[in-house]
Amino acid sequence: xxxxxxxxxxxxxxxxxxxxxxxxxxxxxxxxxxTAIVAQTNTSVIVNSAIVKYEHISTDxxxxxxxxxxxxxxxxxxxxxxxxxxxxxxxxxxRIGQTLATIKKDxxxxxNSTARATYQNAIIDNQRYENAFKTGGVTKQQLxxxxxxxxxxxxxxxxxxIRVGDTNVRATINGVVNRRYIEPGSVVAPGTAMFDIVNVSxxxxxxxxxxxxxxxxxxxxxxxxxxxxFPEDTFGGKITFIAPLADASLSFPVEIQISNMSKNKLRAGxxxxxxxxxxxxxxxxxxxxxPKEAFVDGVSSGQVFVINKDKTVxxxxxTTGRIFGDKIEIIDGLKPDQIVATTGQINLVNGDKVQxxx
Numbered sequence: 001x002x003x004x005x006x007x008x009x010x011x012x013x014x015x016x017x018x019x020x021x022x023x024x025x026x027x028x029x030x031x032x033x034x035t036a037i038v039a040q041t042n043t044s045v046i047v048n049s050a051i052v053k054y055e056h057i058s059t060d061x062x063x064x065x066x067x068x069x070x071x072x073x074x075x076x077x078x079x080x081x082x083x084x085x086x087x088x089x090x091x092x093x094x095r096i097g098q099t100l101a102t103i104k105k106d107x108x109x110x111x112n113s114t115a116r117a118t119y120q121n122a123i124i125d126n127q128r129y130e131n132a133f134k135t136g137g138v139t140k141q142q143l144x145x146x147x148x149x150x151x152x153x154x155x156x157x158x159x160x161x162i163r164v165g166d167t168n169v170r171a172t173i174n175g176v177v178n179r180r181y182i183e184p185g186s187v188v189a190p191g192t193a194m195f196d197i198v199n200v201s202x203x204x205x206x207x208x209x210x211x212x213x214x215x216x217x218x219x220x221x222x223x224x225x226x227x228x229x230f231p232e233d234t235f236g237g238k239i240t241f242i243a244p245l246a247d248a249s250l251s252f253p254v255e256i257q258i259s260n261m262s263k264n265k266l267r268a269g270x271x272x273x274x275x276x277x278x279x280x281x282x283x284x285x286x287x288x289x290x291p292k293e294a295f296v297d298g299v300s301s302g303q304v305f306v307i308n309k310d311k312t313v314x315x316x317x318x319t320t321g322r323i324f325g326d327k328i329e330i331i332d333g334l335k336p337d338q339i340v341a342t343t344g345q346i347n348l349v350n351g352d353k354v355q356x357x358x
Contacts, residue, residue, distance in 0.1 A: 044355040047344035049307055050294060052334045054286040057324050062275045063254075065207035067227070069268040070257070071173050071199035077188040079103065079166050088195070090180050094171040100195060101182065105167035108160070115153070115160040122146075122153035175199035198268060203258045205237065205272045208251035212322065213276065217242055223256050224275040227266060235259075235266070237274070287321070288330040293342040299328055305341040305348055306334070307356070313341060315350045 081103035088100050129146035132138040179196040182188065205225055209217065217239060225235040241255035256274050260266050296303045302320060305313040318333030334340070341354065348354070 044311070044353045045344050045347050046357050047305075047307075047341040047348070047354045049339050049356050050291050050342050052288060052290055052330070052338045052340060053336055055289045055327070056286050057289070057327065060275065060277050061213060062273050063207035063209055064271065064273050065205050067203045067205055067258075067266055067268050067270045067272050069175075069198040069200050070202035070204060071175060071197075072268075073173055073175075073197050074193050075100070075169075075171070075195040075197055076190075077103075077169070077192040077194055078190060079163065080189045081105070081167065081187070083182050083184055083186040083188060086180065086182060086184055088177050088180070090177050092177045093175075094177060094197065095174050096171055098171045099168045100171055100177075101169040103167040103169065103188070105164055108164050108167060112157075112160040112164050115157040119150075119153040119157045122150040126150040169194065171197060173197055173199055174201070200260055200266070200268055203260050203266055203268060204240070205256040205258060205274055206253060207256070207274050208247065208249070208253050209276070210251060211246070214242065214252040214254070217254065217276070224277070225256060225258050226273045226275065228271045228273070230265060233265070288334065288336065289324075289327045290318075290330055290334065290340055291342055292323075292326045292328055294340040295328070296345045299323070302333075304334070305345055307339040307341055307354060311353050311355070313348055313350070313352050313354055315348075 084102045084104050086101045088094060088098075094100065126146045126149070129138055129143045133140070133143045175197040176199075177195055178198045180194075181192075181196075182194045188194065219239055219242060221239045223237045223239060225237045227233065227235070235258050237256040237258040239254060240257045241253075243253040246252050254274075258266065266272075290304065292299060294304045295301055296305065296315070299320060302318055304316055304318060306316045307313055316333055319331040321329030321331045323329070339356075341348065343357075344354070
């Protein structure tokens with residue numbers, strides 16, 4: 001009886017193994033059936049859609065930028081010296097030629113008096129040589145030397161006059177003193193900044209436009225301009241500069257000049273918007289439009305999935321036109337009332353069935 005027990009244990013193990021294998025097989029078959037059911041119910045890809053249709057879209061566009069002064073100058077000193085007087089303050093209006101400050105000139109005036117006396121002596125000496133040469137009293141070489149001394153004396157006097165004149169620091173542009181760097185007693189050297197002067201009687205709005213937009217712009221075109229801080233006001237401007245070369249972002253810088261004399265409301269540094277109106281304003285053109293989201297891998301691909309009546313999709317190549325925000329003009333490849341997929345394109349291949357989300 002004791003010898004029979006090992007056989008019983010072996011038989012029990014075999015039975016348990018067989019039962020386990022059978023159970024695993026049944027579970028596997030059941031999983032396959034459930035997977036098949038799920039696969040059968042998910043044969044259609046769920047997508048959103050849009051209808052291809054004609055729309056009347058304004059071709060006006062705008063560009064944002066910053067107002068800059070018509071002229072801006074950091075006014076430097078042209079000579080060394082100590083500031084004696086400062087005649088303008090920050091905010092002062094100045095005109096071309098107006099004296100802004102004076103530099104100490106005592107030593108320069110002494111040098112100027114010496115140069116003037118030297119010049120007068122040179123005139124008298126040269127006149128003597130001229131008269132003596134006529135009677136043969138001096139040689140041609142002596143006369144030429146006298147003439148050269150007179151010329152040098154005149155040049156030294158002119159240079160001295162310029163240096164004395166430079167002690168009166170004069171404005172070279174019309175405008176407003178935006179900043180003053182000096183005070184009486186300040187010591188300056190050539191190139192030392194003394195004033196910032198800005199001319200805001202006119203302002204420049206600097207914006208950038210695309211390649212398609214710049215093709216329709218010309219110097220002198222009238223442009224409406226708005227300022228963010230004055231939303232109710234419109235300012236008139238004209239194009240004064242169109243860059244012949246695109247920048248690194250393939251956009252073209254454009255400058256628009258705005259008169260700022262009447263109310264003087266605008267300030268350099270404010271944000272502004274240029275509104276470029278269509279040349280054919282008043283004529284309405286209907287364009288075939290699809291949403292930007294319909295394109296596979298972006299608008300540059302030129303491909304969309306068209307949803308057919310049997311709910312299958314066809315990958316279609318299209319020719320695009322202008323871009324209006326999130327709407328794209330279609331030149332060729334689609335017809336009105338066709339339906340295109342706008343989501344789920346990453347899961348689609350040509351001929352797939354889809355289910356349009358509600």
